Amino acid sequence: MKLICKKCGKNAKEIVLDTYEYIEGFPLRNVKAFECPKCREFIFTPEQVEEIEKRTEQLKAHIFAFERKITISGRSLVINIPEDLAHHLNIVKGKKVKLIPLDNRRFLVEAIEK
Numbered sequence: 176m177k178l179i180c181k182k183c184g185k186n187a188k189e190i191v192l193d194t195y196e197y198i199e200g201f202p203l204r205n206v207k208a209f210e211c212p213k214c215r216e217f218i219f220t221p222e223q224v225e226e227i228e229k230r231t232e233q234l235k236a237h238i239f240a241f242e243r244k245i246t247i248s249g250r251s252l253v254i255n256i257p258e259d260l261a262h263h264l265n266i267v268k269g270k271k272v273k274l275i276p277l278d279n280r281r282f283l284v285e286a287i288e289k
């Protein structure tokens with residue numbers, strides 16, 4: 176497999192990165208990539224990108240899967256939002272979210288940009 180750096184035209188070498196954050200805050204370990212020997216730019220094959228995306232999604236699901244018990248406030252059912260998740264989604268008291276049913280077991284909570 177040969178990859179050429181688009182900036183330098185040099186042959187990139189296959190390397191393994193100890194840690195790599197494809198999306199900030201979701202570090203992956205032992206990520207295969209190519210590196211340009213001149214400008215040190217990382218280059219990924221489409222297969223490598225696909226694997227990195229898949230692993231990042233798995234990590235996200237693992238980090239942000241919380242179990243919560245439904246409680247009651249007045250006549251409404253309430254689900255507490257964990258602090259980390261609220262911070263990640265930039266949700267604060269008074270902010271609006273949209274609840275979108277996906278099927279008969281799941282719904283999506285979408286932060287409305289304001």
Ligand SMILES: [Zn+2]
Pocket residue numbers: 180181182183184185211212213214215216
């Ligand atoms: Zn280069």
